Amino acid sequence: MTSIRTTRASSYRNGLAALALLALAACQSSGPATDITRIDTAQGSTENISSLSAVIQRTPNEPEAYNMRGSAYGRAGRYAEALKDFDKAIELNPRSHNAYANRALIYRYMGQNDRALADYNQAIALDPKYDTAYIGRAEIYRLSGRSTEALADLERAIQLDTTDPRAYHRRGLLYQASGQHQYAIEDFATAISLAPDTPYGYNGRGLSYLAQGDDENAFTDFNTAIRLDDKIAESWANQALVYEKRGDSAKAAKSYARALQLDPDYGPARDGLARTRS
Numbered sequence: 001m002t003s004i005r006t007t008r009a010s011s012y013r014n015g016l017a018a019l020a021l022l023a024l025a026a027c028q029s030s031g032p033a034t035d036i037t038r039i040d041t042a043q044g045s046t047e048n049i050s051s052l053s054a055v056i057q058r059t060p061n062e063p064e065a066y067n068m069r070g071s072a073y074g075r076a077g078r079y080a081e082a083l084k085d086f087d088k089a090i091e092l093n094p095r096s097h098n099a100y101a102n103r104a105l106i107y108r109y110m111g112q113n114d115r116a117l118a119d120y121n122q123a124i125a126l127d128p129k130y131d132t133a134y135i136g137r138a139e140i141y142r143l144s145g146r147s148t149e150a151l152a153d154l155e156r157a158i159q160l161d162t163t164d165p166r167a168y169h170r171r172g173l174l175y176q177a178s179g180q181h182q183y184a185i186e187d188f189a190t191a192i193s194l195a196p197d198t199p200y201g202y203n204g205r206g207l208s209y210l211a212q213g214d215d216e217n218a219f220t221d222f223n224t225a226i227r228l229d230d231k232i233a234e235s236w237a238n239q240a241l242v243y244e245k246r247g248d249s250a251k252a253a254k255s256y257a258r259a260l261q262l263d264p265d266y267g268p269a270r271d272g273l274a275r276t277r278s
Helices: 001-015 044-059 062-074 078-093 097-109 111-124 131-143 145-157 165-177 182-196 202-209 215-228 233-245 249-262 269-277
Strands: none
Touching: 044 062, 062 078, 062 097, 078 097, 097 111, 097 131, 111 131, 131 145, 131 165, 145 165, 165 182, 165 202, 182 202, 202 215, 202 233, 215 233, 215 249, 233 269, 249 269
């Protein structure tokens, strides 16, 4: 496995190229928008936050209680309160690598990437085998165009035998962006196997299938993504790409219109609708 990863990384660094075909138009996938690790959706509820607050009242010097409530605040979008709890968790336990990583994620959501990177670096310094920190830091690198550093962090997380699907999904996005679609398809397939009920891996794999000219498998993946969650604009725009490539402008326009209804600012859908309606 090491030699395969080394070959892939070397190929990536030496062969960055733009995607061809229509797939590029919709290749905006970034994976789940909420990625506070392994926190159930219900944990952002008012009831759960109240329960965690009660725990803190009983044990005000327990750092993990603040860490847990901070994660719940993060899921609820209450970032200022989340930061305050993570600050307290770190004050009580300066060696809490997961509190640093959790705070880093909140900083990233708030657009404070320098602070996020500093916290991820600290989390990794405290625990060099903490896969979540590598995955989080890689996403900052990826979104800021530092692809080589992103790939290195994702490789490290995977070498640590992570079971977090984001590591494979995001490495797949890097391979996809460089035109290495077979590698991307393999990584998206692994992400799907780890999280079969989420649509992001299917959208990513479908785009690489489409770029390879495999319309049937692409169409199946996009339809699966829609079945799993029909409120994601990207999935409908991706489905429309297949209709458009098949010459069915009416169905393509309908899917693009649905994507725009879900996200009026989604550029690939807006451009696709303009093409198919004209």
